Amino acid sequence: MSIEVRSVSKRFGEFTALHDVSLHVEGGSLTALLGPSGSGKSTLLRIIAGLEAPDAGDVFISGALATSVKPQKRNVGFVFQHYAAFKHMTVRDNVAFGLKVRKRPKDEIRDRVERLLNLVQLEAFGDRYPSQLSGGQRQRMALARALAPEPQVLLLDEPFGALDARVRAELREWLRRLHEEVHVTTIFVTHDQAEAMDVASQIAVLNGGRIEQVGSPDELYDEPQTEFVMRFVGEANRIGARWVRPHDLEIAHDPAAGAVEATIERISRLGFEARVELVAADGEPVVVQTTRDMLDDLDVRRGQVVWVSPARERVFAESSSST
């Protein structure tokens, strides 16, 4: 059930969506494709599903070459950002669709649909139409529909993108639990780094049609290999040629080795945490994350000039991306 993408390129007219992209996804894993809009993440997902054809390169599903296999023969489940609900069918018929087109026996279809409706907690909504469901319910229905034919691979394209924050968090948690239960190889696309860090066991960061780095959430956060990953996964400050996380910065009243001079612009206290926004002498904005107690001990005010020194910093040899 592993997925292998080998040197895939894709152009849309003048725009290069994917540039020689290779990716290996372990069977049974939960992987996020993370990147800003236009980074090629959705295109890559659609190529794996067979909804787009690559200009060059190959896709292997479970070790078998799938590049020229039609989407209906790939045995993948696909969940769209805007649900793609079959509006003229009830929830039950939506979920049963993949089984009906495969001409499975009626009893089997009925049992499996009921089981899936239970799994997504829509057992009471089987006779409703998609227009009578909330966004979160529609997306759960779409998920049950995608899982019904027992796909080898589950692909989700910004599945929570159209939902409000509370439902998003709920469905995120829910997708993680579902993956633990069903254990189907899952890839989901998101532009929200917090979502990727929270749900996925492996993250591939895309930028400008290339993969910047693949790794676990901790690896990406602690060992970013490019400037882009540093900035995109978690918050980052630039101090001269160095990159520093906001919680790796210290504020002091007196200069020290490696410290830069900065003026405090704003201080905000968020319960236990405190954020200090500064402007360095060279004009670069700097954010420092600290605890409330430490800030109180420092006794600093807005407009004050202080010294900021990195406790842990990184230098990226090659600037891989434009700002």
Added chain:
Amino acid sequence: MRRYSLRGVALVYLASILVGPLLIVFWRTFQHGVGPAWDALSAPDTIHAFKLTLIITAIAVPLNTAFGILCALTVVRRDFPGKGVLNAFVDLPLALSPVVVGLALFLLYGRAGWFGPWMTRHGIQFLFALPAMVAATIFVSLPFVAREVVPTLREIGDEQEQAARTLGAGSWQTFWRITLPSIRAAVMYGVILTTARCLGEYGAVAVVSGRIQGVTETATLRVQERYESFDLAGAYAISMVLALVAVLVLLTTNLLKPKEVA
């Protein structure tokens, strides 16, 4: 108040333009009782004219429905050079006078036309017969299904079709189970408009039919013929039947329309 005055203007306009003439036809038909009207309608040539109109409609409507859906799918879902031209050509019958269409068929299939001599040699009677009348009717009623279906297809997008594909449905299954049910209301509306256009067609058919009584005379041609023969009762009676059908078509349309809007 303003709402009522607007409504009043609309109703007066409709009454004078549409309902008035309809009522006059109705009144004239039965001016001298039911007898003359019934006689006119039961004349063998009149019955034949109605039959011919129905036959032509029964051939033209299914063909144009299939073509209209296919054409709409091609224009909306496919990208190819010349797409703009196809799109424009579908509208051509709306812009072109039916008489011109008739003349064009005449020039193509007439004795001196491109295909005329070949057809004569093979014993195919095209002009002054059913084939030419069907062709003319198909031409003038071509755009309606496509025009109704195109915006609906654009609106629903192709995500549902893609979802069906990933769920294992082939193109044929996707069309019957997903696309067609989604555009059903638009297709029905297009079919009704096409039917109305076929039933009422006069100009193009007048040119290519030869107007042979009891042979190539449709209902609309028959109205004209009766009128010219000073048989006003007959002309009114046939007109009334055509008007009734038109009203029925309109009513059906209105029954379907709100669903599409909702």
